[in-house]
Amino acid sequence: MEESSVVIDSVDKVAPAVVSISTTRDVRDFFGQVFQQQGGGTGFIITEDGMIVTNKHVVDDASATYTVFTADGKDYEAKILAKDPSMDLAIMKIEATGLPVVDLGDSDAMKVGQSVIAIGNALGEFKNSVTVGVISAKERQIEAFGTGITEKLEGLLQTDAAINPGNSGGPLVNIKGQVIGVNTAVAQAENIGFAIPVNSVKNTIDQMKKFGKIKRPYLGVRYIPITKEIAKLNNLKIEYGALVVQGENRAEVAVLPSSPADKAGIKENDIILEIAGQRIDENNSLAKIIAKQQVGDEVDLKIIHSGKEQTVKAILEEVAE
DSSP, X not given: OOXXXXXXXXXXXXXXXXXXXXXXXXXXXXXXXXXXXEEEEEEEEOSTTOEEEEEGGGGOOTTOEEEEEOTTSOEEEEEEEEEETTTTEEEEEOSOSSOXXXXXXXXXXXXXXXXXXXEEOGGGTSTTEEEEEEEEEEEEEEEEEOSSOEEEEEEEEEEOSOOOGGGTTOEEEOTTSOEEEEEEEEOSSTTOEEEEEHHHHHHHHHHHHHHXXXXXXXXXXXXXXXXXXXXXXTTOSOSSSEEEOOOSSTTSOSBOTTSHHHHTTOOTTOEEEEETTEEOBTXXXXXXXXXXXXXXXXXXXXEEETTEEEEEEEEOEEXXX
């Protein structure tokens, strides 16, 4: 089968479940006159009754109203159910039934060089624009900018399929027509776009379906990722893990009181080497490993405390709203 027909089939499968998101807010100008400012983004439907995945930064303005346009031309008022800033994700809801939904693929199975398709509301003006590219790299880290806030996103897929502000929140699709990522940001260079791997998103979706909210676990430590440079600077014998440290002022404690880490006996200057059997390194941060766990999970922490390696247990708790 020709590649172009494979792309067409993939788009035909996914496009009915891709939505355009219109953002409208009132802005007062210098003379006190109020006018409406509009923005746009993309999302995709994950349940027949109108649950939609998009980027948090697309729907980050609490004073805005959001309208969703489905592929069949209908428009719906949308409400924001939940936001997960750790992954630049948001879940929206429209009141509808019998909607088409996307098929979620396996982002871990994607290999560098494999073809992908980005579908979205390009530049906030066109419905379901399609761009084609390949997976250029995996496990990328970037700084993403929201409404005045910078957030670090980890474990991203990098692609040369054109991604722009309008198709933020839209699906990155494999040639089987399965969603393998959520388009999330554009680097300040040509042919570099990023997407959140869908396997990272599945846990969030499952929680929304089960609990009606995103339940995020936390450990409760402030830390510096150990690299070769950090190890050398601090005369450490190992070059991976997370060094538990306090912040620049005393209020920024190394271990939050009464947190899972505190209850497990973690102290300032301990080094956490592994969590739940997963080594902490530059490609697998402490935050990323914790995000994969569930609230209530008991996890083994391999640590170095006072120069000695030991294993302690921690029960992960839910991040307070």
